[in-house]
Amino acid sequence: MKKCVYEIITEKVIEQLEKGVVPWRKPWINGGAVNWKTQKPYRGINTFLLEAGEYATFKQIQEAGGKVKKGEKSHIVVFWKWLEKEDEQSGEIEKIPYLRYYRVFEINSQVEGLTSKRKETVFDHDPIEKAEEIYKGYINGPDYTFYPGKAVYYPTLDKINCPPLKDFPKVEEYYSTLFHEMIHSTGHKSRLVRPGVITENVAFGDEVYSKEELVAEMGAAMLCGVAGIDNSTIENSASYIHSWIRNLKDDTRLVVQAAAQAQKAADYILGKEASDEE
Ligand SMILES: [Zn+2]
Known part of the structure; x- marks a missing residue:
């Protein structure tokens, strides 16, 4: 059965x-690292890269009227893309995963002028x-x-x-x-x-x-x-x-x-x- x-x-x-x-x-929904704007949790390897908090890109922070505090270092969010590569001998298309990333800041600890969107x-x-x-x-x-x-x-x-x-x-x-x-x-x-x-x-x-x-x-x-x-x-x-x-x-x-x-x-x-x- x-x-x-x-x-x-x-x-x-x-x-x-x-x-x-x-x-x-x-x-x-609670805890962990989330995208500040969407409140969506990061998954995969990003859960290992980011501490709990709400993250936004520099541009998002600027657009929302916030300011990154002086001397704060960004964190990296990664995602995968696939690169297609042709094998020179066989002519076969090989798919190679490669990492892309973008930079984010935690808005509660590293940013001035933005407020948490988090609801417990x-x-x-x-x-x-x-x-x-x-x-x-x-x-x-x-x-x-x-x-x-x-x-x-x-x-x-x-x-x-x-x-x-x-x-x-x-x-x-x-x-x-x-x-x-x-x-x-x-x-x-x-x-x-x-x-x-x-x-x-x-x-x-x-x-x-x-x-x-x-x-x-x-x-x-x-x-x-x-x-x-x-x-x-x-x-x-x-x-x-x-x-x-x-x-x-x-x-x-x-x-x-x-x-x-x-x-x-x-x-x-x-x-x-x-x-x-x-
Ligand atoms: Zn798993």
Whole structure:
């Protein structure tokens, strides 16, 4: 029965990917580093580059009538672009990810004349029972903390931090975020030993990194499916995955491999024997 759910999820993820919708995932609201203007949290590597705060570019600050304090140093926000390069011998087009960045300042500590747009909203949710069961049923899992602002799994500490339930406008997004980090934790050297988790110094944008993100997102979507959580989270997952894999047609192989690993990871958390299907 569960395999059915897995298959449905895999298909939906691929379907969404093919649609190519890319709104950035924004599942929780309090704490962390956000764009001052939009109040959207930064994701990916930027959550490691920026401390909690509200950030704006020099131009945005000027336009809003603010002024960067004397001597303040900017922070860097990065994003990926793909460069197409033709191989001289084979004539094949190779896609190379390269980093772009822009500079920002934190408006509360580094800027004069601008005010915080932050609202500490608290959402009053009832936990979803079936999803809680999955979380609590993960035998020999990692340690957990629930501080605002950052969803992350630290392989060396074998520890997850997930923003608390009250920070998520949608209860489903809390579980899909928690499940995402739980799936990462199954890759730990004491569990399923996945390269994306055990390899040290994996560069952001490497295939091994992208693949681990795929595994985490697809595995989270599968666990959400098992918990009977609304499929809208799958759409968000798909957008997130798509932001890692800009060209699905080149990377279908990656999606298929990741789906198999995601299924193993979900099985591990659910305490089920690995399926015999490879
Ligand atoms: Zn992740």
